[in-house]
Amino acid sequence: MSNENLVQARGLSLRYGSKTAVDNIGFSIPKGRVVGLLGHNGAGKTSLMKALVGLMPAQGELQVLGLDPLRQREQLLSGLSYIPDVAVLPRWARVDELIRLMSGLQPNFSADRARALLKRTSVGPRDKVKTLSKGMVTQLHLALVAAIDSRLMILDEPTLGLDVMSRKGFYEMLIDEWCDGERSVLISTHQVEEIETLLSDVMMLDEGRLVLNISLEEIDSRFVALSHDPAAAEAVAAAHPLLRYRQQGQAMALFDGAPPLQVEALGRRMRPSLVDLFMALTRKPEIQPSAQV
Template sequence: MTATTGWGVELQGVTQRYGDVTALDDVALTIRPGTITGLLGRNGSGKSTMGSLLAAFRRPTAGRVLVDGEDPWENERVVPGVCFVRESGDVLDDYTLKDNVAYLSGARPHFSHELAGELLELFELDLKRKPSKLSRGKRSAFGIVVGLASRAPLTILDEVHLGLDAPSRYAFYDALLADYAEHPRTVVLSSHLIDEVERLLEDVVVLDRGRVLIAQDAESLRAEGVSVTGPTAAVADFVAGRDVLATQRLGGTTQTTVRGALLEGDVRRARAAGLELGPVPLQDLFVHLTDPARTGGAATHAQGVDR
């Protein structure tokens, strides 16, 4: 087992149902090894369910999950190499943080006690305390300690920043980047704070109602969003036939967000028409692309369910 390049992930026609609720619907997806991939989606999109399947916490209703080329379910080689940390972590509430670290490090072949110590100090965590006695933010911080110090070939961090204040969140992002640079692995990072984590992401997967809406590298996705601002008639003429994501009007001025890279000729045409072109933040793209009014979706999917 090696953690130097990370493990790849492949989902082949994966469906996961909970009774009459479909959390994942015929998902086909590949996650590149050795990348930080953002797993984005509104509540109920299937993010946590996907993490559970990758970590072999459950088996899919249909389809096939592969981690490092193998089914992770009851796989003695793969399971120790997957670390799935959800909000506040999966810890032993009745034992001290010190006992938790001892227990968890025994289950993780690449666990770094040195890094764990640095992060415990960074987040001001007392090893003598029990998780049940910690605030929500401190529990989240301990989950981050576990997730990063495990240095698992596949590390899945599912909204682990919840409850942290802004300085602690940015300390987490910096610690993740620093250790990832020295010890590359595959990191799947789920977060609703897209504007904060955007700088970390190499690839992006967007789930919407249990389906994959987008799966591509972050740089090309950022390049696809363009805002067009100017006189309403000129904007309407320029965006005609394009994939319009959103439109805002103020008096005689309109700003329209479109998806699709512009050619050099498009840029010249826009300037000649007195239009202003600008980039679109990844978070704005995400909001527009997953707008229920745009995407629709059947009621049988996990709308409003935090899965």
């Protein structure tokens, strides 16, 4: 594995019996990146994250921090942090008790850093978990995990069920207090619009296949969204865009690469959003009718 890559996968497949959850994918995650892992429910996101933290056997090549996640899991966890989609903390425990517990369990955990992070929240050291709101529990969990001196953080739907302000606070703490240009974060989420500005890269899974693995800078140079008048719809459709849709009442078309010059002259180039790309590259029947102009 390259010294720059914290994760390296080649020909990676994950299976539950006869069901294939992830199908022969390859990717790498260098240091200093914030990677969004996007996909519909059942696309293979959680299975992939479980494999990365050594909770699921894999076929193919997989190294995380230069280690085999399954065979060297104990060593791996000293340099990796993980928040699953259902974060559970003991309801009876006080916050200061959890900090002491983490100090005894995780050698790379800093109690002082955890206390400093919690000062950014409304969670007090004497509060019991059972008295905290769901948003406060999530902030507590992030503070405990972010206080571990690790190189890679994996977050599986970390803000599921939280309100907008709680989600915003969670991501602000993550970016401000943990990301430092050397560590990397892999985030699985359905709140694509909210995290797009935080990301450096995006990976999209569709039914176990990796349909996009790209930096946000490359998205700007590769994909083109074209707004156009309804009268030009037939000519635009003839150029075979990835997706035709409406945005704020405006007819739009999304192309992989620059559209033909005669078609581009019919509209105005715009930057496609991750949501647009997600709709174009993942094929769920329930979203396709609304995507047509």
